[in-house]
Each structure stands twice: as C-alpha cells, then as structure tokens.
Amino acid sequence: MSQQESPTDEGLNETEQTDKEYVFGTWSFQNEVSPTQVTDADGVRFADADGNEYIDFSSQLMCSNLGHSAEKVEDAVAEQVREAGYVAPNYTTEARAKLGEELAAVTPGDLSKTFFSTSGTEAVEAAIKIARFYTGKQKIISRYRSYHGATYGSISVTGDPRRLEAEPGIPGTIKAPDPYAYGSTLDPMESLEYIDEMLELEGDTVAAVLVEPIVGSNGILVPPDEYLPRLKEIAHDHGALLICDEVMAGFGRTGEWFGCDVFDVEPDIITMAKGLTGAYQPLGATIVTSEIADHFDENMLCHGHTYAGHPVAVAAGLATIETYREENLIERASDVGEYLGEQIDELAAKHPSVGDTRGVGLFRGIELTKHPEKRVPFGEREDKVSQGTTVVDEVSSTAADHGAYVANMINTLIVAPPLTITEDEIDEAIEAVDAGLEVSDAAMET
Template identity: 35%
Template sequence: MTQLSDENRLDDAGTAGTAGTKGPASADGALAHALDRAHVFHSWSAQAALDPIAIAGGLGSLVWDFDGTSYLDFASQLVNVNIGHRHPRVVAAIQAQADVLPTVAPANANLTRGQAASAIVGHAPAGMSKVFFTNGGADANENAIRLARLHTGRDKILSAYRSYHGNTGAAVVATGDWRRIPNEFARGHVHFFGPYLYRSEFWAASPEQETERALRHLEHVLQAEGPQSVAAILLETVVGTAGVLVPPPGYLPGVRALADRYGVLLILDEVMAGFGRTGAWFAFDHFDVTPDLITFAKGVNSGYVPVGGVIIADPIAATFDHRVFPGGLTYSGHPLAMASIVATLDAMATEGIVANAARIGADLLAPGLADLAARHRSIGEVRGLGVFWALELVTDRATREPVPAAFMGALKAELMRRHLLPFLAENRIHVVPPCVVTDDEVARALAIYDEALTVAEATL
C-alpha cells in the first residue's frame, strides 16, 4: 500500500501526523490482522485468502489504519454509517447511558427506549405509533414477516429476485440473490421480478412501460399463487445491495394498490435506504406510498450499537392488544442502542444532515457521476438518490455485457491504492458515502474514481 502525503496522515487524535511513522501503533495493526486471521470467521467469504485491512479509527467520512494512513469511506462500512464515524453527540449519549443503566430487560419500561420509539415514529406516516425493536435489519425483516403472517392468518411472502433482506431464516429466503439458494429452509416464499429498466425483464423501452409491465407481472404472480394465501409483499423501497435500483414513477403506488386490491400487506424494507441515505428520512417519502410495516436498522444510529426494528401500523399492532405476540429478543430496545438512536435522530434534524445528503446527491454526485459516465466507456448507467448511487460497469455499452470479475478486482486495487474504501458488488461501484460527507470529499472521491477507472479500462 502506498503511503499518503502528510496532509492525509492522522495521529491518534485524528489530526495530521507525520508520514512514514512506525512504532507501537504499527505493531497493534499487525496484531489485529494476525488475530483476525487466526480466530475470526468472516461472513460471505471463503476464509483462506482473506487479507482484511485493519481499521484503527474513524471520524466523519474518514477511517485510518494503525500506520495512520487515512481512507475516504465511500462504502459507509456496509452502507450504514450515515451520520459519519465517531459523531460526538452519539458517542456522548452512549457513554452517558452506560453510566446510568447499561442494560435492561425488554419487559421493563425504559425512558430512553420510549424516547427512541417516539423519535422514530415522529418520522413515520400517520397511523403508525408502535415500534418493535430488534438487534439488526435481518431480524427486523424476520419479525415483520411474522407480524404479517399472524395478522392476516396467511402464509406466503412475495419478494423480489433482486433483493437482500438479511441472513436469518425467513429473511434470507425472502432475499432474491444467490445467498438465498444455500439457505432455503424457510417455507412460504415466492419471488417475482421488480423493475430494472437497464436490464428489463419485460422488454420495456421507457420507465412508464417498465412500471406497467412489472405491475402486471406482479399481479399475475399474486393471482397464480392465490391472493388468499399471501400475507405480504416485501420490497426494499430502493433496492440496495442488488444494484441501487430506484423504482420508476408509479411503481410503488401501483404495488400499494395491488396489495389493497387483494387484501395483502405491504412491508417496505428501509434497512439500507432509510434515515437520510436517499436524502429523505425514509426512502418511501420520495414515492407517495404508505406501507403497513416498515423495517429499519443501519442509518437509524449508524451502527454504533447493533439495533433494528419494525414500525407497525396501528391496526396490525391492535391485533396483539389481547393476543400474545409470540416473539422477543433479550436485547430488544437495548438502552445503549436506544441512546444512540435518540442522539442520532436529534443530530440529524438539528444539524441538517438529511438535507445535506439531498444536496450532495442533487448538486454534486448526480452531475459528477454523469460527467464520469461521459468520459468512461465502462460506465453503462448511473442511478441513485441522495448519497445512494451506483455505477453499472460494462465491457460494451451497446451489448451491456457486464465487466468481468478481474476488472472489478483491478478496480478495487486502484481505488484502495488511492485511499478510498469502495463498495463493489458484481459489476457495480456503489457510491455510498456518509450523509455528512463534504463537498471537498466528494470532489476528491470523484477524482479517485476517474483515475482508477482510467487504469482499469486499459485492461478491457
């Protein structure tokens, strides 16, 4: 790894340090790497060839290793550090809560938990006043599915092939991508194709055609499965890991109308897209649609403490007024997580962080990524909202053939060499910085993407 210039080095306080300094911190980095390789079993990976970077610290949109070399975090780790690394108000809230009550059973009332739930529903649609807290996004989707089945008395869940909903029993089977296939142990899941005009399953030539034909396809699946057997349609509002697929105009309202027509619930998965990522509090705020259940995690507290949850429409919550809800988690509403939510949502509101994400997307990323596409033949499509974007990379714009894995490997190496942590998936770069990213950081990242693409394209 090449070393950064002095202005890109960091000392222990996160300020500029001296380039090339070696010492105890470097030894800690070597130890972190050695312990990881000896004892940590990584997700979604063949273990033998892994060579992870050891991250020592972070601040805002930057992280750094144990040698003090800093990187722009344009992956937001796993598209969850919306408020940025080490936001002082969130850190202070966790510390303060730990000093008062570091844990409490979910059966007890807890002031911080109530405040967190109140803050969350304050951004939800009217008629959604209850939150069930979970440990993350996967079990949020798991419990939304459970709620839908118990409320409707039906079994089947319809979800899209291009989706990711988590790695627990029902959530991973609701997932549409390859990760579902070795894990198909849950019952009652049916998949359909959602809209994706760039690679349309419906031979559509316009967004309007894609919407019309995708909705017709979904209705046919509903009819073929028997609507009386379907509990819910589960959708990522904006598809995340599978491509940052922004739904075309009219699609989500059309899904809502189908759900209403057939008495089916609509669950919107906002785990990745929610809490500022698209430049709105919830991604569905862009699309004039109200779901019955909303799942969340990630951006609600930027993952400072593991947490997720389900926002529940009042009629569904009322189902369990005099009927036991058969679900629970030891750490549901954990007070450290609750304190981090309260501080995060307050900071986002008072510091204009959601508005910053919207401005960055509209004024900088949209034109900046379009300019990259105009100059790089490997960019087939640019799509996104807020700080949630993808560049789809192709070997040929006419055929839209995806670039090979070797290209993506070379591209990742070039991005890392220029000190940008990327989020790469299949043949795509996902451009997903924290919502607090600055204009200068975006400009620097765009220059790095430009340079790295230029080098990688020489291999095509």
C-alpha cells in the same frame, strides 16, 4: 493513530493475522479473507494500521450515515452505560420510550408502534412474523435482486445468490421480477403486472409483498415514480400487506427520511437498522400501522429477544434522530446528493466502461460494462458466491489505493457516503474513483 505493528510473512500484521486465525470472515471463502486493521476514524475518513487514510465513500456497509464523529451519539452511549447498561425487555428506559415516539413521528402516515431488535435481518424476521400473525396467511412475495438479511427467514426472502447455500429456507417464500430497466427482459412497470398475476394465481394465501423501495446491495435500483404506489395498490387489492425494507435506504440516504417517502407511499410495515443509529450501536426496528398494532391487543405477539430495546442501543438511536434534525442532515443530503449525482454523471461521460448510473440523494450506483454499446457486465451474480476477484473488485481496490473506499456488489460500485460529506470531499473521492475506472476501461472488449 495507533503505532504500526510488524507484518507477518502473509503481509498481515499481528492483529490482522490473529483475526484471520480466530474469527470467521463474513460471506467469504476463509482462505481468501484478508482483514485490514482500522486504527482511527474521524469525520468522513478512516485510517488503517499502515497509515493509509481513506474517504469513506460507502459509509462502511452503507450504514455510517453520520460519519465517524457524532459526539452527541457517543455521549448518549456513554451516559446510558453508566446509568444502566442493560435492562430486560419487560422494563423500559426513557430513551426507549422516546425513540418509539420519534419513529412514529418521522415515518410516514399512520405507522405508530415499533418492535426493537439488534439488526436489519432481525427487523425483517419480525416483519415476516407480524405479517403472518396479522393476516393469517403464510406466503411472502419478494424479488430476485434483493437482500433482506442472513438469518433463515430473511435469507429465504432474499433474492441474491447468497441465499442458495442456505436453501431450502422457510416455506412460503416466492420471488418476483425487479424494476430493473438496465439488463432485464421486463420493463419496470411490466414487472408490476407480473406481480399482480402472481398474487392472483396464488389465491388468497399471500401475507405480504416485501421490497426495498430502492434496491441497495443488488445495484441501487430506482423504480419509476409510479411503481411503488401501484405496488401498494396491487398488494392491497389481493389482501396482502406492503412491507418496505428501509434498512439501507432509510434515514436520509435518499434525501428523505425513508426511501418510500421519495414515492409518497405509506407502507403497512417498515423495517430499519443501519442509519437508525448511524452504526454506532447495533439496533433494528420494525414499525407497523395502528391497525396492525391494535390486532395484538387481543392476539399474542409471539416474538421477542433478550436484547429487544437494548438501552444503550436505543439511546444511540434517539441521539441519532436528534442529530439528523439539529444538523438538518436529511435536507442536506438532498442538496449534496444532487451535486454528487452531477459529478458521477461527469465521471461516467469520461469512462466507456460505465454502462449506467442510478440513484437518489447520497445513494448512488455506477454499473460497469465490457462493451460500450451493450450490457456485458464484468461481474455476474454467481461471482457473489465464487472464489477469486473480478474487474469490479480491482476498480474498488484501485480507488482505495488513491484514497477512497467504495464498496462494490456484483457489477455495481455503491457510492453512499456519510450525510456529513462536503462537496470538496466528494471531489476528492471522485478523483480516486476516476483512477479506479481506468482499470475497467482497460479491460473492455475490443
């Protein structure tokens, strides 16, 4: 652990105070930003400058799938930096070529050719452009409870309230209802028929339907088994592509390589990032079917980045894929995920403020309620773009005080630990969440 630094009058040490002064905090009112200095991370745990240690029960931002001790990835990064820290995209490296081949192997069906970028939002930007280039159409249908990224195209297809300050966004983006059984006016399968009607009424102008197979930061929403297969049929019936945003659900999080694998669906395009390198390097990817890839043999792919296929990032990605395989982490996530689900259900039975639990594998959500018999959320959508803290924030903070970091989004605790977590570590983190839920229990309406 690093030596602790003296706190300032604001309760921040020197590093934290300097960061607050000179670096923008993300998605924040800057006067509320209070950065915490991380000084060490190992396995599924990390520590701060005050010596507090936490189980990383949300894999930071649902991205540290391998935890914080992936030696094979660390070694691959160091070796590639020594060999060539950067080459332009018109050159290649062995790692870039092999990673493209590996992604064709682990993605479902005929997905075969990849564009590499540096983040999930860039992966979505590429998908939007490719869909428009390929179909000759402009419109993209996405859903209201979604997050697809922060750049202008990606925030425009995002549904959650973080898009509002960026509007008007790019033209041609349309929002649809979600498969959200808890608190929606439409049954999940009814929402599909709504999308079918949207496509009909838009005429032959929709390039693609873009969805997270399992919604991530807007509540861990798991659709019925028949939802995604039927959505693909509907999209294709209207001449639209199906794009699956796997940035959060991909790479073992669900106990399968990708969220769409849970439903045995092959999308036309998949976007990915986060677990692609276990967050050891910033890397995004957009993979398409061979039919779409062939289109660009005689039609220009009018898209690129300076860092497309960055050699250090793709080296990390290749080592990450190898680690998933060698340590059998995809299958392990399914087994350990079942145990996690059981522990969350037991926890929910103890706490009346838990209104709903959802999830697959190591991708779980705990949604809170003020009322034991009704959906009365502590956190509302507008809280995402408002000042102040909510009861849900206080639940997460209390869990952290007891040794587990658990992210929360609007009204849901997001439990998405590294795929390497053990049952004993799950038990330890569940105890901390148990303490946190006492806060929401005490805040319920009487």
